[in-house]
Amino acid sequence: MTAERLVVIGGDAAGMSAASQARRLKGPDELSIVAFERGHFTSYSACGIPYWVGGDVAERDDLIARTPEEHRARDIDLRMRTEVTEIDVAGQRVRALDLGSGESYWTGFDKLVIATGARPVRPALPGMDAPGVHGVQTLDDGQALLESLDRAPGTGRAVVVGAGYIGVEMAEAMLKHGFEVTVLNRGEQPMATLDPDMGRLVHDAMDGLGITTVNRAEVTAIRTGSDGRVRAVATGDASYPADVVVLGIGVEPETTLARAVGLPLGPHGGLLTDLSMRVVGHDNIWAGGDCVEVLDLVAGRTRHIALGTHANKHGQIIGSNVGGGYGTFPGVVGTAVSKVCDLEIARTGLREKDARAVGLRYVTATIESTGRAGYYPGARPMTVKMLAEYRTGRLLGVQIVGRDGAAKRVDIAAVALTAGMTVEQMTALDLGYAPPFSPVWDPVLVAARKAVTAVRRAGTA
Numbered sequence: 001m002t003a004e005r006l007v008v009i010g011g012d013a014a015g016m017s018a019a020s021q022a023r024r025l026k027g028p029d030e031l032s033i034v035a036f037e038r039g040h041f042t043s044y045s046a047c048g049i050p051y052w053v054g055g056d057v058a059e060r061d062d063l064i065a066r067t068p069e070e071h072r073a074r075d076i077d078l079r080m081r082t083e084v085t086e087i088d089v090a091g092q093r094v095r096a097l098d099l100g101s102g103e104s105y106w107t108g109f110d111k112l113v114i115a116t117g118a119r120p121v122r123p124a125l126p127g128m129d130a131p132g133v134h135g136v137q138t139l140d141d142g143q144a145l146l147e148s149l150d151r152a153p154g155t156g157r158a159v160v161v162g163a164g165y166i167g168v169e170m171a172e173a174m175l176k177h178g179f180e181v182t183v184l185n186r187g188e189q190p191m192a193t194l195d196p197d198m199g200r201l202v203h204d205a206m207d208g209l210g211i212t213t214v215n216r217a218e219v220t221a222i223r224t225g226s227d228g229r230v231r232a233v234a235t236g237d238a239s240y241p242a243d244v245v246v247l248g249i250g251v252e253p254e255t256t257l258a259r260a261v262g263l264p265l266g267p268h269g270g271l272l273t274d275l276s277m278r279v280v281g282h283d284n285i286w287a288g289g290d291c292v293e294v295l296d297l298v299a300g301r302t303r304h305i306a307l308g309t310h311a312n313k314h315g316q317i318i319g320s321n322v323g324g325g326y327g328t329f330p331g332v333v334g335t336a337v338s339k340v341c342d343l344e345i346a347r348t349g350l351r352e353k354d355a356r357a358v359g360l361r362y363v364t365a366t367i368e369s370t371g372r373a374g375y376y377p378g379a380r381p382m383t384v385k386m387l388a389e390y391r392t393g394r395l396l397g398v399q400i401v402g403r404d405g406a407a408k409r410v411d412i413a414a415v416a417l418t419a420g421m422t423v424e425q426m427t428a429l430d431l432g433y434a435p436p437f438s439p440v441w442d443p444v445l446v447a448a449r450k451a452v453t454a455v456r457r458a459g460t461a
């Protein structure tokens with residue numbers, strides 16, 4: 001029997017999870033696996049880059065879950081520094097370019113996995129490629145940033161462009177290096193994944209941590225000195241001195257190859273898949289991770305959400321299906337957590353503007369509480385905002401900003417959203433309580449009670 005060949009494009013979370021799971025289910029006699037990765041690393045945690053740059057994680061290699069050699073020892077033919085430049089869908093083959101030798105060749109496939117991830121947004125502004133301006137997408141980026149920081153130790157000035165979760169995590173990392181940190185944010189408040197009233201809390205907390213945040217700041221140029229290195233970041237009406245600039249302005253699905261051959265893309269530019277993560281209309285092509293769109297189970301629409309938590313699940317499911325098992329990915333509720341220093345930031349479900357965009361009427365309830373019993377040493381405040389559907393009281397979304405265990409409380413809401421619970425049903429949830437962990441009424445339950453009242457009032461108004 002000739003083994004089928006699985007070809008994987010992209011050697012990180014989604015791609016190598018798929019390859020590894022397929023290999024668990026089928027040996028090399030049944031399935032040969034060839035994976036192409038154009039970068040220097042495979043199976044690494046980009047999520048850990050802010051903590052490595054900030055010094056919480058000592059070594060770059062601590063972020064590498066599995067080396068190329070470890071993959072190869074499991075009979076996965078992983079070809080590093082090799083870029084796939086073309087997919088021939090009808091001919092069932094991909095063209096690969098060895099970036100070291102310059103050699104280009106075709107490899108046939110029976111099954112193909114596209115796991116090409118996302119590419120960072122880099123506006124074509126003057127000075128964007130100047131030394132001292134850094135993205136943080138890859139381990140190479142992280143290494144280059146650390147080298148830049150060494151050039152301006154201690155008293156330097158860092159400007160972070162973008163105030164999403166990567167921006168705020170990198171602001172913390174810069175602070176830990178002793179830099180004076182300014183965050184330039186295009187939006188109304190930092191963390192646009194929150195409603196502006198909750199983003200305001202993040203802004204205030206960043207102020208308290210010594211991070212200057214400038215909202216509604218549109219970067220127009222990176223200014224450089226006579227040596228060509230970055231000196232400042234210009235916005236429409238101001239200039240911010242900088243020894244180092246970190247970019248965290250978001251990502252777009254990397255679907256260049258897929259687009260070129262007409263594979264189906266969604267409204268956000270990501271590949272469209274069915275529940276088994278097979279590309280719509282193509283029986284032998286799967287896609288997962290940051291290059292696909294996912295179904296938002298609350299809004300009922302697809303979205304592009306670039307998160308490692310989804311990429312790993314996609315890879316596992318693809319690998320199961322490719323390897324003769326079975327798995328599906330039903331969609332997401334939009335859960336994400338982050339932090340800046342000791343301030344924790346969490347969200348799940350819909351923001352107010354998301355609810356409006358899909359025609360849902362809603363009520364909101366916002367409460368202040370603490371992560372432990374108020375009398376227990378170390379109790380710190382947290383704010384919980386809850387959205388519930390008008391009349392039905394169905395939970396629509398939760399945002400939490402606070403300290404001391406605030407972030408992972410959002411998981412209660414993620415489960416409730418997935419289960420389609422009403423806020424009234426949530427008030428009866430049997431959550432754990434002891435003074436060191438929670439007040440007797442957990443902050444999420446307090447918010448649910450307030451939301452119940454808001455639903456009742458709105459329903460009778």
Ligand SMILES: Cc1cc2nc3c(=O)[nH]c(=O)nc-3n(C[C@H](O)[C@H](O)[C@H](O)COP(=O)(O)OP(=O)(O)OC[C@H]3O[C@@H](n4cnc5c(N)ncnc54)[C@H](O)[C@@H]3O)c2cc1C
Nearest residue numbers: 010012013014038046047084117289290306307308309311
């Ligand atoms: C700084 C940072 C912090 C993050 N923090 C978190 C977090 O806290 N929580 C979370 O859930 N997520 C986080 N993420 C997101 C997470 O890292 C990504 O969602 C995840 O890595 C996506 O995995 P992927 O396999 O889809 O794509 P990627 O990890 O981008 O891998 C795609 C791979 O494909 C390769 N490739 C692309 N095109 C080709 C080609 N044509 N030929 C060959 N190879 C190709 C690329 O080189 C790349 O290695 C963070 C990301 C960053 C950058």
